[in-house]
Amino acid sequence: DTAVSQTPKYLVTQMGNDKSIKCEQNLGHDTMYWYKQDSKKFLKIMFSYNNKELIINETVPNRFSPKSPDKAHLNLHINSLELGDSAVYFCASSQGAGESDTQYFGPGTRLTVL
Amino acid sequence: AQRVTQPEKLLSVFKGAPVELKCNYSYSGSPELFWYVQYSRQRLQLLLRHISRESIKGFTADLNKGETSFHLKKPFAQEEDSAMYYCALSPASGGSYIPTFGRGTSLIVHP
Numbered sequence: 001d002t003a004v005s006q007t008p009k010y011l012v013t014q015m016g017n018d019k020s021i022k023c024e025q026n027l028g029h030d031t032m033y034w035y036k037q038d039s040k041k042f043l044k045i046m047f048s049y050n051n052k053e054l055i056i057n058e059t060v061p062n063r064f065s066p067k068s069p070d071k072a073h074l075n076l077h078i079n080s081l082e083l084g085d086s087a088v089y090f091c092a093s094s095q096g097a098g099e100s101d102t103q104y105f106g107p108g109t110r111l112t113v114l
Numbered sequence: 115a116q117r118v119t120q121p122e123k124l125l126s127v128f129k130g131a132p133v134e135l136k137c138n139y140s141y142s143g144s145p146e147l148f149w150y151v152q153y154s155r156q157r158l159q160l161l162l163r164h165i166s167r168e169s170i171k172g173f174t175a176d177l178n179k180g181e182t183s184f185h186l187k188k189p190f191a192q193e194e195d196s197a198m199y200y201c202a203l204s205p206a207s208g209g210s211y212i213p214t215f216g217r218g219t220s221l222i223v224h225p
Contacts, residue, residue, distance in 0.1 A: 041217055
């Protein structure tokens with residue numbers, strides 16, 4: 001099944017913990033993204049990688065560190081989780097990094113920090 | 115800086131009624147605009163883009179540069195159109211881009 005997949009789907013953890021969210025795409029795309037959707041449904045880009053290189057890094061705390069072991073994977077590691085990190089995180093991919101490239105989204109990971 | 119505004123958080127209509135989801139943008143250059151949709155329990159997916167000038171699932175959207183708007187319209191709403199709709203702007207910036215999404219409008223179509 002060709003798609004963008006994320007694991008886990010739900011993640012509940014305590015403040016101060018370190019956690020990772022994994023993303024994989026088998027669409028053969030060169031570019032992958034991480035978005036954060038907050039409680040008000042705002043969808044904001046966090047990072048973008050093109051061919052395993054970071055090309056977009058928005059104003060995100062250093063506690064968030066993306067890692068791209070290969071073109072098909074972009075993982076998000078979060079250190080010292082805070083209550084405000086609770087959100088739905090979406091991974092996406094596109095063929096290229098241009099403005100016309102359609103993005104394909106994963107199902108999202110709902111992170112709850114207690 | 116670019117900005118996308120979706121003034122309505124919630125739009126509630128009856129089946130068969132016309133629908134217009136508003137989107138206004140702010141950007142100094144020539145943007146590319148998209149509408150994304152997220153149905154209940156499904157992933158976010160592209161609905162349509164202005165350069166394609168297409169109609170998807172009966173929805174159309176026209177880019178009005180004078181009014182800086184990209185409203186999404188459908189003449190007769192169906193119950194299955196109930197979903198969260200996001201307007202997105204994609205400017206070009208040195209070969210890569212930083213997409214901006216509106217806050218989303220929840221469309222509820224009543225039977």
